[in-house]
Amino acid sequence: MLCGKVPFQTGKDFMKTADLESYFKERKAIVDAALDTEMPAQDVPPQLLHKAMRYCVFPGGKRIRPVICLAAAEAVRGSVETALLPALALELLHTYTLVHDDLPCMDDDNTRRGKPTCHVAFGEANAILVGDALQAMAFAVLAKTPVSSSYTHRQLVAELSHAAGSQGVVGGQVEDLAVGNERPTADMIELIHRHKTADLFSASARLGGITGSADENEMGLLTAYGLNLGLAFQVVDDLLDANERDGGPKGDDRKKNLSCLSVYSPEEALGKAQALVDTAVVAAERLEGPGVGPLIALARFVVERTL
Amino acid sequence: MLCGKVPFQTGKDFMKTADLESYFKERKAIVDAALDTEMPAQDVPPQLLHKAMRYCVFPGGKRIRPVICLAAAEAVRGSVETALLPALALELLHTYTLVHDDLPCMDDDNTRRGKPTCHVAFGEANAILVGDALQAMAFAVLAKTPVSSSYTHRQLVAELSHAAGSQGVVGGQVEDLAVGNERPTADMIELIHRHKTADLFSASARLGGITGSADENEMGLLTAYGLNLGLAFQVVDDLLDANERDGGPKGDDRKKNLSCLSVYSPEEALGKAQALVDTAVVAAERLEGPGVGPLIALARFVVERTL
Numbered sequence A, B: 001m002l003c004g005k006v007p008f009q010t011g012k013d014f015m016k017t018a019d020l021e022s023y024f025k026e027r028k029a030i031v032d033a034a035l036d037t038e039m040p041a042q043d044v045p046p047q048l049l050h051k052a053m054r055y056c057v058f059p060g061g062k063r064i065r066p067v068i069c070l071a072a073a074e075a076v077r078g079s080v081e082t083a084l085l086p087a088l089a090l091e092l093l094h095t096y097t098l099v100h101d102d103l104p105c106m107d108d109d110n111t112r113r114g115k116p117t118c119h120v121a122f123g124e125a126n127a128i129l130v131g132d133a134l135q136a137m138a139f140a141v142l143a144k145t146p147v148s149s150s151y152t153h154r155q156l157v158a159e160l161s162h163a164a165g166s167q168g169v170v171g172g173q174v175e176d177l178a179v180g181n182e183r184p185t186a187d188m189i190e191l192i193h194r195h196k197t198a199d200l201f202s203a204s205a206r207l208g209g210i211t212g213s214a215d216e217n218e219m220g221l222l223t224a225y226g227l228n229l230g231l232a233f234q235v236v237d238d239l240l241d242a243n244e245r246d247g248g249p250k251g252d253d254r255k256k257n258l259s260c261l262s263v264y265s266p267e268e269a270l271g272k273a274q275a276l277v278d279t280a281v282v283a284a285e286r287l288e289g290p291g292v293g294p295l296i297a298l299a300r301f302v303v304e305r306t307l
Helices: A017-038 A047-057 A064-075 A080-101 A118-122 A124-143 A150-164 A169-179 A186-211 A216-245 A266-285 A292-304 B017-038 B047-057 B064-075 B080-101 B118-122 B124-143 B150-164 B169-179 B186-211 B216-245 B266-285 B292-304
Strands: none
Touching (some): A047 A118, A047 A124, A064 A080, A064 A186, A064 A292, A080 A150, A080 A169, A080 A186, A080 B124, A124 A150, A124 B080, A124 B150, A150 A169, A150 A186, A150 B124, A150 B150, A169 A186, A186 A216, A216 A292, B017 B064, B017 B080, B017 B292, B047 B118, B064 B216, B080 B150, B080 B186, B150 B169, B150 B186, B169 B186, B216 B266
């Protein structure tokens, strides 16, 4: 299998695999506990909606976007405490996009993370509304971020709404659907990957940076880190998807999304992912706070993940 | 027809019908011009998405929510300039809820404001994404509001996200769908009307108030104004819907939504709407800025509208 462990040569060995695992576990626990606190309980009316929202958010995946946000804050000497609410906003927003992407008229996925997708469990109308409410909640949570200047607040909301909007995640999904049976070019694929995935990775790093009062240079490095990592993440996703379709046990009736494997061989795609991660690592190495090690380890993990 | 002109006795005659018409026309022109400026042009990629978003936003209806927001700002001595971006955010958010409510799995409406609904014109997947992007854009526009304190920014985003979220508009739609064929009670209907409609009317008045630095007392009056007006608006909507179904020319395949006419006679419903508007007017009369006259005239218009 091509997308297995890849021996990266860049950067220093900031974290061993075991360290990264415990780091992820600890950060996921922080994020999950805070999500649990911020989201209305299942017995708050309308109960059906709150139950469905929690069904989609928990147990969740690795919480990569919030973890990037927290590490980015620490990489510019900010704090986990100040970056926590933006980190939750990112996860709520990401979860809403998954719920809508899974719908029958989009990717038509029946399972996600080993359980029935939201529309299978709660019906199509409720799934649309769950996504809508999760997006609203992302901004509600973001608004609570304890920063002191109006400018900073404006930056946070502008950042997330731009990444989420017509020239970010939603734009990418529209472009993806519009490709249809057309033969895509490498440029088209990169553009779609950028909007569908990399914009939110970049926003994750940038939101952390904003809460840590990053200067212009640091924001540029965090942007480069997030964008390159996001693009690498999507290439690896395409490799994993192809691997799964070739006989993996988790296949379902998922419509085939645009994949970079329609223009690259698996070897080329892996090389591309590796180069993108290298670029992300180089950007992270130029930062100085204690979050740098985790950012680098995270970047490597993204390409090395075989799950 | 019962929902025709109703002679209200409360308050003074702040505006004649002719004044209100020109006031509405002028305010709609301000809102429309600003929406046109804030929304990406049709030739900005992804063109299909931006074309579809503009298709839904223009020409639009009377822009009641933005007009309330601007008048509320002026009713507490704020300015149209400062309230304008929140006013646009309200219209973008309202438009997204219409696009999603019209979907086949929700109300299944084929026409809106005399033209094909978004999913009929652009397909179901694109309609979901148009709604998603309009919600993101509402927060992007809100974030640009020129206020100086972080607290004020937080209030604006908290206000809109709460009205939009699981305990606001989306919650109301979930509750509405959940009623199904059950026989609703008057309390259930009021709760659903409150969340589906009145919460956003209240947010409209409150966002205007926040930009005008309203004090606690004024915010209370604006809340009362918005909530009562929103409830009245929904009762009148039910009356208009019933009238339309009884032989009006605009009938389509709309699924029957929960209507207050399932628990009230048309006479009772009209009396209820009148009482709600009276309460809204009493609240507005206790404010002192130049927006008070328009707020009162607007409240009357809501019940008097026969279009």
